Amino acid sequence: xxxxxxxxxxxxxxxxxxxxxxxxxxxxxxxxxxxxxxxxxxxxxxxxxxxxxxxxxxxxxxxxxxxxxxxxxxxxxxxxxxxxxxxxxxxxxxxxxxxxxxxxxxxxxxxxxxxxxxxxxxxxxxxxxxxxxxxxxxxxxxxxxxxxxxxxxxxxxxxxxxxxxxxxxxxxxxxxxxxxxxxxxxxxxxxxxxxxxxxxxxxxxxxx
Ligand SMILES: Cc1cc2nc3c(=O)[nH]c(=O)nc-3n(C[C@H](O)[C@H](O)[C@H](O)COP(=O)(O)OP(=O)(O)OC[C@H]3O[C@@H](n4cnc5c(N)ncnc54)[C@H](O)[C@@H]3O)c2cc1C
Numbered sequence: 001x002x003x004x005x006x007x008x009x010x011x012x013x014x015x016x017x018x019x020x021x022x023x024x025x026x027x028x029x030x031x032x033x034x035x036x037x038x039x040x041x042x043x044x045x046x047x048x049x050x051x052x053x054x055x056x057x058x059x060x061x062x063x064x065x066x067x068x069x070x071x072x073x074x075x076x077x078x079x080x081x082x083x084x085x086x087x088x089x090x091x092x093x094x095x096x097x098x099x100x101x102x103x104x105x106x107x108x109x110x111x112x113x114x115x116x117x118x119x120x121x122x123x124x125x126x127x128x129x130x131x132x133x134x135x136x137x138x139x140x141x142x143x144x145x146x147x148x149x150x151x152x153x154x155x156x157x158x159x160x161x162x163x164x165x166x167x168x169x170x171x172x173x174x175x176x177x178x179x180x181x182x183x184x185x186x187x188x189x190x191x192x193x194x195x196x197x198x199x200x201x202x203x204x205x206x207x208x
Pocket of ligand 1: 027039040041042043054055056057058059061062063064065066084104105106108205206207208
C-alpha cells in the first residue's frame, strides 16, 4: 500500500487492485494485516482504475485510521468485501439526474461514481470545515460541485450543507445520495422529505 497525504486531517491509501471487483460506492472492511482490527471504507477510485483507493480521515485517538496513515510503503492490509448497496443502478444513469450530498470524507463514494461513469449528470454538495479540505477537486467538473465551508470564512458559501439546501430549489425529479455523519444525514433527509422528495429517491450511507 501507499499513502498520499491530502491535508492535515485526511489522506488517501492506494492498494494493488489484485482482481478485486466492486460496484462504485460500495465499501470494504480494511485494516493493517495482523492487527486484527478493521473498519469500513468506501471506494474512492474508479471502477476501471488499475488500483484501489480510499479517502480516509485521521480520527485523532482513533484505533485504525491513524495507524493506516503511518504504515510504511508496501505494508500489507487485510481487505474484505465489497459490501453494501450504496451504488447506482447503471440502467438509471442515462435517465436520471443525481444530487450527491456528502460531508468530509463522505465525498468518497461520489468520487468513485464520477470517475466510473463519465456521462453522469450530477451535482455535488460537499460540506467541509475549511477550504484545505477541498480534496481532489480537480477530479470534478467545477460547475457541478458546490462547497459549503462551516468553520472558517471564505469567499464561497459559508455554512452547512443543510443551510445550502434550505436556500436552493429542490427538484422532486432528481435522485439524492447522502453520505457522511448521521446528524447531517438525518437533517438533510428531513429537508428533502419536507420539500416533497419521495423516500425512494433518497439513498443514504452513514459513516459514524
Ligand atoms: C459504511 C461505512 C463506510 C465508511 N467509509 C469511510 C470512508 O470512506 N472514509 C473514512 O474516513 N471513514 C469511513 N468510515 C468510518 C470508518 O469506518 C471508521 O469509523 C473511521 O475511520 C474511524 O475509525 P478509527 O478506528 O480510527 O476510530 P475509532 O477508534 O473506531 O473511533 C473513534 C471515534 O471517531 C468517530 N468517527 C468515525 N469516523 C469519523 C469521521 N470520519 N470523522 C469524525 N469522527 C469520526 C467515531 O464515531 C468514534 O466516536 C465508514 C464507515 C462506514 C460504516
